[in-house]
Amino acid sequence: MNEREILSWFDLENQPFSKEIKTDDLMTLPTIQKAAEEVNLLIDTKGIGLLTGPSGCGKSSLIRKAASLLNKGLYKPFYVSHTSVGVSEFFQTLAAALGISPRGRRNTNLRNIKDFIVNLNDQQRIHPVIFIDEAHSLSSDTLKEIRILTNFDYDSKNACTILLCGHSDLRAKLKLNVFTSLSNSITYSILLDTLPAEETFTYIENRISSVGGSPSLFTKSALKLIHDISGGVLRTTGNAAWQSMIKAFQLQARQVEKEHVQMVTRN
Ligand SMILES: Nc1ncnc2c1ncn2[C@@H]1O[C@H](COP(=O)(O)OP(=O)(O)OP(=O)(O)O)[C@@H](O)[C@H]1O
Ligand SMILES: [Mg+2]
Structure with a gap:
């Protein structure tokens, strides 16, 4: 398993949660x-x-x-x-x-x-x-x-x-x-406070769309759980989202569900 395989499984052009995000791409939540x-x-x-x-x-x-x-x-x-x-x-x-x-x-x-x-x-x-x-x-x-x-x-x-x-x-x-x-x-x-749940959802959906993915790659309940885990901290949100994508990929699921996020929290 490598990053390219995971990205192509979800039809993504790039890593959505990279710290190398260009200045112009930084979101204004x-x-x-x-x-x-x-x-x-x-x-x-x-x-x-x-x-x-x-x-x-x-x-x-x-x-x-x-x-x-x-x-x-x-x-x-x-x-x-x-x-x-x-x-x-x-x-x-x-x-x-x-x-x-x-x-x-x-x-x-x-x-x-x-x-x-x-x-x-x-x-x-x-x-x-x-x-x-x-x-x-x-x-x-x-x-x-x-x-x-x-x-x-x-x-x-x-x-x-x-x-x-x-x-x-x-x-x-x-x-x-x-x-x-x-x-x-x-x-x-x-x-600079942590994000409320709605903004966490927007962050994940927007980052996925920005690299060519479907905004519904994560189910609503998966998004909610990621927000609960991260407490609205961007870096933690990105890490939890990416790790959940890896779990979904390992199980050959095209959509990230709550169960995949739960597997991350158990690690
Ligand atoms: N406006 C933004 N739009 C999109 N992604 C962002 C934005 N701000 C932060 N991120 C993402 O969150 C990560 C963490 O942000 P950043 O490094 O700015 O946090 P920080 O508060 O400076 O952290 P630390 O206190 O550890 O230095 C970034 O690497 C980036 O992936
Ligand atoms: Mg910093």
Whole structure:
């Protein structure tokens, strides 16, 4: 059994739930759309924002899409996904993401980063939008530095916009006293929630149709059970749906039924 055989059994051109989904193909389900509009509002008003949600609910995909939709004449997106701990290392990574040669020292990097931001924003009139993904993995010291990074002209100017993006516990962590200064500066705290059942169904049906399959490949009761298992988390939904398709294929069924999904839950 290989992937090609499974796809051709269901008349599909490609893997429907791949993480390699093109930016243009990312769906705008109501739950995602609501968060996306709040991200746009943050970018419009400038400043620091926080985007949180459970693992796999679509945060990185949302910011990928938001970055792609920015007006290139007015904004420039930068993306940092940094799971390591130290402050110096964080600034090195950020400098590299901005296209500046990273230096060894924290202070030199910070100065170069701020000069770059001011130049882009003030001279070139292009507002930098920095997406910091996996921010729940940043050390406390690094999180505190984010505030310093956005302090321009005696803290009277938004020379860049920063969106911190991470798992739900980041929101709780930032409520701690040590982060008061940062959390007070967060103008938008955006929650990307799990999907309600109807949106999970739409997600699966739409992904199947997008690769040439029949929207009724899954029976309604199979869709319901997948939603119950995944709790409306996109990645878990995709995984459960694909594994159920494998079970159906093994049993030579053309439609994925509740029983196939149940077999996955028993594994
Ligand atoms: N808008 C979307 N349209 C279609 N599929 C999506 C969309 N958003 C996410 N997905 C699917 O869900 C998967 C998980 O999304 P993503 O990686 O964005 O989640 P995440 O919240 O960043 O997860 P983590 O917290 O683990 O980093 C993607 O690989 C993709 O397959
Ligand atoms: Mg992510």
